[in-house]
Amino acid sequence: MPRRRGRVWAIVLALLLLAACVWSVTVGAVRTPPATVWEAVFGTDNGSTAHEVVRSLRLPRAVVGAMVGAALAMAGALMQGLTRNPLASPSLMGLNAGASLALVVLMAVYPGLGHTPLIVAGFVGASVGALLVFGVGALSPAGLTPVRLALAGAAVSGLLGAFTTGLVLLYGIAQGLLFYSVGGVQNASWRQALLFAPWWLAGTVLATVIAPRLTVLALGDDVAVGLGQRLRATRAIGTLAVLALAGGAVAVAGNVAFVGLVAPHLARYFVGVDYRKVVPIAGLLGALLVVVADGVGRLIRPPFETPVGLLTAVIGVPFLLYYARRVGHSA
Amino acid sequence: MKGVGVGSSGPQGAGSKSAEAPDGRLRFGDVSLGYRDRLIVEGLSLSLPWGQVTAIIGPNGSGKSTLLRALARLMRPRAGAAYLDGHAIHTLPTREVAKRLAVLPQQPQAPEGLTVRELVEYGRFPLRRTLGGLTRDDRQAVAEALELTGTTDLSGEPVSSLSGGQRQRAWIAMALAQGTELLLLDEPTTFLDMAHQLEVLELLKRLNADQGRTVVMVLHDLGLASRYSHHLVALREGRVVTTGAPAEVVTPALLREVFEVEADVVVDPRSGAPICLPYAVLSR
Amino acid sequence: MTLRGPLTNVVLLLVLAAALVIALGLGFFHVAPADVLRALFGDATAQQELVVGQLRLPRALLAVLVGAALALSGTLLQGVTGNGLADPGIVGIHAGAGVGVMLLLVLPVSVREASALAQPVAAFVGAGAAALLVYGFAFKDGGVTATRLLLVGVGVAAGLSAVMLLLALRMNDQVFAYAVAWQSGSVAGKGWAPIRVLAPLLAALVPLALLQARRLDVLGFGRDVATGLGVAVERQRLGLLALSVGLSASAVALAGSISFVGLIAPHMARSIVGPRHANLLPSAALLGGLLVLVADTAGRTLFGTTELPAGVMVAAVGAPYFLYLLGRSKA
Numbered sequence: 044m045p046r047r048r049g050r051v052w053a054i055v056l057a058l059l060l061l062a063a064c065v066w067s068v069t070v071g072a073v074r075t076p077p078a079t080v081w082e083a084v085f086g087t088d089n090g091s092t093a094h095e096v097v098r099s100l101r102l103p104r105a106v107v108g109a110m111v112g113a114a115l116a117m118a119g120a121l122m123q124g125l126t127r128n129p130l131a132s133p134s135l136m137g138l139n140a141g142a143s144l145a146l147v148v149l150m151a152v153y154p155g156l157g158h159t160p161l162i163v164a165g166f167v168g169a170s171v172g173a174l175l176v177f178g179v180g181a182l183s184p185a186g187l188t189p190v191r192l193a194l195a196g197a198a199v200s201g202l203l204g205a206f207t208t209g210l211v212l213l214y215g216i217a218q219g220l221l222f223y224s225v226g227g228v229q230n231a232s233w234r235q236a237l238l239f240a241p242w243w244l245a246g247t248v249l250a251t252v253i254a255p256r257l258t259v260l261a262l263g264d265d266v267a268v269g270l271g272q273r274l275r276a277t278r279a280i281g282t283l284a285v286l287a288l289a290g291g292a293v294a295v296a297g298n299v300a301f302v303g304l305v306a307p308h309l310a311r312y313f314v315g316v317d318y319r320k321v322v323p324i325a326g327l328l329g330a331l332l333v334v335v336a337d338g339v340g341r342l343i344r345p346p347f348e349t350p351v352g353l354l355t356a357v358i359g360v361p362f363l364l365y366y367a368r369r370v371g372h373s374a
Numbered sequence: 375m376k377g378v379g380v381g382s383s384g385p386q387g388a389g390s391k392s393a394e395a396p397d398g399r400l401r402f403g404d405v406s407l408g409y410r411d412r413l414i415v416e417g418l419s420l421s422l423p424w425g426q427v428t429a430i431i432g433p434n435g436s437g438k439s440t441l442l443r444a445l446a447r448l449m450r451p452r453a454g455a456a457y458l459d460g461h462a463i464h465t466l467p468t469r470e471v472a473k474r475l476a477v478l479p480q481q482p483q484a485p486e487g488l489t490v491r492e493l494v495e496y497g498r499f500p501l502r503r504t505l506g507g508l509t510r511d512d513r514q515a516v517a518e519a520l521e522l523t524g525t526t527d528l529s530g531e532p533v534s535s536l537s538g539g540q541r542q543r544a545w546i547a548m549a550l551a552q553g554t555e556l557l558l559l560d561e562p563t564t565f566l567d568m569a570h571q572l573e574v575l576e577l578l579k580r581l582n583a584d585q586g587r588t589v590v591m592v593l594h595d596l597g598l599a600s601r602y603s604h605h606l607v608a609l610r611e612g613r614v615v616t617t618g619a620p621a622e623v624v625t626p627a628l629l630r631e632v633f634e635v636e637a638d639v640v641v642d643p644r645s646g647a648p649i650c651l652p653y654a655v656l657s658r
Numbered sequence: 659m660t661l662r663g664p665l666t667n668v669v670l671l672l673v674l675a676a677a678l679v680i681a682l683g684l685g686f687f688h689v690a691p692a693d694v695l696r697a698l699f700g701d702a703t704a705q706q707e708l709v710v711g712q713l714r715l716p717r718a719l720l721a722v723l724v725g726a727a728l729a730l731s732g733t734l735l736q737g738v739t740g741n742g743l744a745d746p747g748i749v750g751i752h753a754g755a756g757v758g759v760m761l762l763l764v765l766p767v768s769v770r771e772a773s774a775l776a777q778p779v780a781a782f783v784g785a786g787a788a789a790l791l792v793y794g795f796a797f798k799d800g801g802v803t804a805t806r807l808l809l810v811g812v813g814v815a816a817g818l819s820a821v822m823l824l825l826a827l828r829m830n831d832q833v834f835a836y837a838v839a840w841q842s843g844s845v846a847g848k849g850w851a852p853i854r855v856l857a858p859l860l861a862a863l864v865p866l867a868l869l870q871a872r873r874l875d876v877l878g879f880g881r882d883v884a885t886g887l888g889v890a891v892e893r894q895r896l897g898l899l900a901l902s903v904g905l906s907a908s909a910v911a912l913a914g915s916i917s918f919v920g921l922i923a924p925h926m927a928r929s930i931v932g933p934r935h936a937n938l939l940p941s942a943a944l945l946g947g948l949l950v951l952v953a954d955t956a957g958r959t960l961f962g963t964t965e966l967p968a969g970v971m972v973a974a975v976g977a978p979y980f981l982y983l984l985g986r987s988k989a
Contacts, residue, residue: 135812175981190805193812194743198980201747201917205973208842209966300816350827356820360813364795367809410799448882450800472888479882485875485933492934499876500888504869552887 049320052313056327063331064105067338068097075101099232107231108337108351109330110243111296112306116329117250118289119303120310120322124257125281126177129366130189132304133169133289139298140200141172142290144207151214162238165294170286175199177282189370227350228296228337239295246287250322253281257318299352301359302329308362332358398457399424400445400556400588405454407440413452414440415612422605427582427589429599432609433633438592439480439560441609445590446477446558458556472500475556476549478542480564484533490544491529494519497551519550522585523577539570543577550581557581559591563598571595575602596633600624601647608632624648630656663937666930670944677948678722681955682714716853720845721954721968722947723856724913725923729946730867731906732920733927733939737874738898739804745921746906749811750788752915753818755907756841758784760825763833777840778855778911785907788818793899801892843916843969845954852912859908864943867901871935874898878933916969918976919946926979949975 069075075097083097115133122131133139145168146161153160176192176199256277259267264274289303310325336354343349401421408414415437422428430438443449445456447463455462463471476497484493497519498512508516520526523543528536533544542562549557559578563571579602581587593599599606600620608615608623610632616623629637629650637652682698683689687709689697696702697710728746735744746752762780796802796810826834873894876884881891906920926949927941953971960966 130809134816190741190808191743193809194741194748197748197812197815198743198745198918198921202973202977202980205842205917205970206977208838209970209974212839212842212970213961213964213966300820350823353820353824356817360817360820363813363816364810367806367813368795368798370805370809443882446886448885468885468890469888472886477882477886479880479886482883483880485878487933496876496879496887499872502872504872549886 049314049317049324052320052324053327056324056331060109060327060331060334063334063338064109067105067108067334068101070338070341103233103236104228104231104337105334107236107239107295108228108333110236110239111228111292111299112302112329112331112333113326114239114243114246114288114292114329115299115302116306116310116325116332117247117322118285118292119329120307120318120325121250121253121257121281121285121288122303123307124254124260124318124321125278125285126192127261128189128192129308129370130193130304132301132307133173133285133293134298134300135193135196135304137172137176137196137199137203138169138289138293139172139300140203140207141168141170141175142166142293143298144168144203144210145171146294147207147210147214151210162235162291162294166242166286166290169290169293172199172203173286173289227299227340227348227352228333229348229350231295235295239291242287242291246284246291247326249280249284250288253277253284254318254322257281257322258316261316261318297352299333299355301355301362302332305355305359305362306332308366399459400590401457402441402444403454403457403462405444405456406452407437407444407449408452413612415444417454418612418614419454420607420614420617422588422590422607424588425582425586426604427578427591427602428605428607429591429593429603430607430609431593431596431599431632432615435611436609436632437612438609440612442477442558442560442590442592443479446475446479447471448477448479469500472552472554474554475558476552476554477558478545478549478560478562480560482545486532486534488533489530490525490533490536490547491516491520493533493544494525494529494547494551497548500552515551515553519547522550522581523547537570538566539573542566542570542574546574546577555586556588556590559589561592561594564594571598578602596624597649600649601642601645620647624650663931663934663941667937667940667944670930670941670948674722674944674948674951677951678718681718681951682710684955684959685709685714716848716850717845717954718951719853720848720856720913721950723853723860724845724909724916725919725946725948725950726864726943727856727860727905727909727946728916728919728950729923729927729942730864730939731902731909732922732946733924733935733942734867734870734874734898734902734905735920736924737877737935738895738902739807740878740880741804741808742925743921744808745918746902747915747917747920748815749808750792750815750818751785751903751906752910752917753815753822754788754791755781755785755910756822756837756915757788757818757825758782759840760822760829760837763837764825764828778852781911782907785910786903788814789899789903789907793896802895839967840914841969842967843910843914843972844967845913845950846958846965846967848912856908856912860905863901863905867905868936868939870894870898870901871939874935875933914967914969916950916972918972918980919949922976922980923949 065077065080068080069077079094080097083094119132122133122136123129125131142165145164149161149164176195256272259270259272260277268274292299306325306329307321309328310321314320314324332355333351336351340349340351340354398421402418405418406413406416418441430441432438440449444451445463447468450464455464457463458474494516495508495512498508498515502512520529523546525540525543525547528540528544533541536544562574566574575598578589578591582589603620605617606620606623607617608628615632616628624639626637626639629635629652634656635652636654636656637650639648639650641647642649679691679694683691683694689706689710693702693706694710697706698715700707731746732744735746735749736742758780759777761784762776792807792811792814793802795814796806798806826837829837873889876887876889877891877894884891909916923942923946924938926945927938931937931941950968950972953975954968956975957966957968957971
């Protein structure tokens with residue numbers, strides 16, 4: 044029965060995702076009827092604007108959006124499993140702040156750089172941010188309790204954010220940074236998709252390898268070791284997967300908050316605590332979330348686009364508040 | 375701890391809800407207690423003897439700590455109340471209560487770096503004014519508390535550096551400094567080694583015998599409860615099964631009903647208290 | 659042992675005074691300490707008196723007052739929640755002030771410019787509203803636990819940040835730059851007006867805080883022991899939180915969002931004078947004032963003609979110390 048549940052959900056979600064992508068491609072400032080979409084994708088290119096829009100703007104946008112959503116969700120699931128902390132997630136753990144800072148540093152020092160170095164910088168920055176939070180929490184005897192994690196993450200994000208603001212003020216880079224910090228896939232392109240793809244694939248493969256071990260890890264370090272698991276290897280691989288997925292996603296799409304926090308919880312709610320199921324289901328949910336949010340963002344006040352990050356916050360913040368109310372029971 | 379003191383009564387029939395003792399200074403009146411959606415104790419009435427050591431015993435989840443916490447006003451009753459000298463405790467101003475009873479909760483934590491003396495000084499908090507240092511009475515109370523608990527020599531040490539038994543004694547000293555007649559302790563000996571357990575219980579016995587303080591404690595260990603209390607209250611699933619002196623209460627029948635074990639009961643040669651020796655789990 | 663605390667605070671006061679004198683002398687136009695003292699008493703050249711008395715003095719005093727207010731706020735918050743990572747900024751107070759100010763900035767110019775007080779009032783109201791939100795969401799089963807308060811705070815802060823971004827999108831570049839500058843916290847160019855508000859406020863609130871010293875100590879034992887000693891825990895917590903928010907909101911309303919003073923100062927103070935609030939509160943206030951003074955002075959003297967706002971400099975100064983703290987903290 045449980046096994047079937049996972050498969051059923053996977054199929055349902057995959058179909059929903061496909062539908063959402065199709066819908067997303069039809070939506071926007073210029074309404075494109077499905078027939079035109081079909082022609083653009085499968086027919087010959089007749090050079091019309093409509094086809095251009097579908098091929099170069101909307102399609103990559105849907106694809107990149109799905110990749111980013113899946114990556115963030117899987118990274119979040121991995122982080123929650125590795126730290127045994129239900130609040131672990133890319134945005135709450137300093138990855139976004141780190142990436143922003145790295146980008147700003149690069150933009151300040153070498154203005155007008157192309158995409159590739161910026162993505163790499165974002166990746167490096169995200170890693171630094173996460174490692175700061177991880178490392179600092181790991182050093183303390185109390186370890187990373189949910190509260191410590193949330194606070195450490197907020198503090199590191201705030202600190203890195205202050206540095207970012209300082210640089211922004213000094214070098215006048217405000218506007219570009221704004222769209223970045225809000226998070227979205229407005230500027231998605233095939234080029235971005237291709238740049239992200241290797242990281243995404245590597246991260247997904249590692250995540251799939253690690254997933255079964257995370258379930259065992261949830262029983263506690265001692266029990267896991269007793270069952271023959273190699274903790275350090277698991278943690279190392281897991282961290283690499285997280286950095287590849289989350290770092291890449293943040294570098295491409297900026298601060299899309301809460302996907303990494305909410306998707307794993309939803310996945311666990313649907314399919315239980317086995318990470319072999321949670322990771323892929325979370326990935327599908329995350330992809331769905333971002334694609335739908337992106338589409339909705341285009342529908343709200345056309346031609347103005349509401350960034351994805353804001354829409355995911357609409358789901359994420361109430362979730363966080365709901366969770367906070369349930370959890371705090373100590374004095 | 376032989377002797378049936380004033381205030382004990384014979385064991386009641388199994389499943390009865392109320393037990394009366396002659397003095398009613400400390401009692402529960404039809405009290406119902408619970409957390410969120412779960413009711414742990416319902417409609418319980420019980421009288422506790424004054425001037426004696428009472429131990430509340432029972433299996434996990436029976437409501438022992440819940441009952442003690444309600445008595446200490448750490449928990450608000452859903453219905454009914456705990457009464458001290460005729461007043462419903464949870465309706466009294468909390469500072470007032472602190473002048474009449476002192477409570478030592480489970481696993482108390484002291485902030486880093488606090489010394490024993492500083493900890494005990496906080497025991498005077500309910501009696502002190504907002505501004506101003508320690509009065510002579512305060513200092514005297516602190517010195518006495520330290521002496522009674524044998525922690526005078528430790529008074530300059532950080533609480534966190536003490537052994538389990540020493541730490542508990544320091545906390546008891548703090549409760550003593552409050553200067554109350556009634557002391558409530560929630561599992562004061564759990565997690566302590568044998569030696570430290572004896573340390574703490576001997577101290578409580580002395581405080582009762584020499585100073586007449588009333589002690590009510592939740593104990594996990596039936597043997598210790600039996601040896602160190604005048605009066606036992608046995609709970610199961612939120613109801614009082616029986617109350618009375620250990621010699622009357624600790625019987626194979628009780629152990630079967632409350633703890634679901636088959637046990638022999640022997641008399642401890644030193645104290646005359648009944649000690650139970652479980653040998654089988656009760657088959658259902 | 660008993661004199662150590664008060665004695666240390668006297669020393670800190672002297673250090674602060676000395677720092678003030680030195681700070682007043684530093685800058686583009688250098689003034690020797692002896693001349694600074696003379697200028698303060700009206701016995702120096704007109705130019706020195708102008709620079710020291712009119713330009714630098716209000717700024718330095720504001721820095722000290724703001725720092726003291728924020729430090730006290732943080733100490734109270736950490737005392738109430740029993741968590742050494744708590745900071746009014748992290749739990750949404752600063753974000754609330756930011757939303758207040760941004761809402762004002764989005765309104766038509768006529769409303770904005772109606773009164774010089776418009777901005778501080780908007781910030782104060784915003785901060786207060788955020789505090790109410792946090793408390794409201796955290797309230798359950800008759801009270802707030804520390805964990806819930808902090809987690810809800812992080813959630814509310816995240817939500818308010820999203821709102822700020824939403825508002826930012828509606829602003830033109832100029833207004834946005836102004837908002838960013840305000841957010842980063844600065845004591846520059848404000849004249850004597852804020853001091854005329856803040857000084858009496860602090861004069862009223864600080865003694866109030868000091869009176870709570872012993873109660874704060876007892877709260878530190880946890881809910882059960884504190885109740886046992888006769889402290890009405892919920893009521894006290896509410897009162898102390900209100901005090902903390904009042905102090906913080908005042909500071910932020912007048913000087914923007916200077917983060918981390920409330921986080922770092924109590925820790926610094928604790929390592930010098932120990933945990934008892936009778937010594938901790940004044941000590942933290944003095945250290946907070948010193949921190950912001952040093953940060954602001956550094957910000958205006960170290961970078962040639964560019965000035966970095968105090969908020970950014972505090973982060974730069976405080977970040978390493980904060981990370982060190984996190985690494986060894988046990989809470």
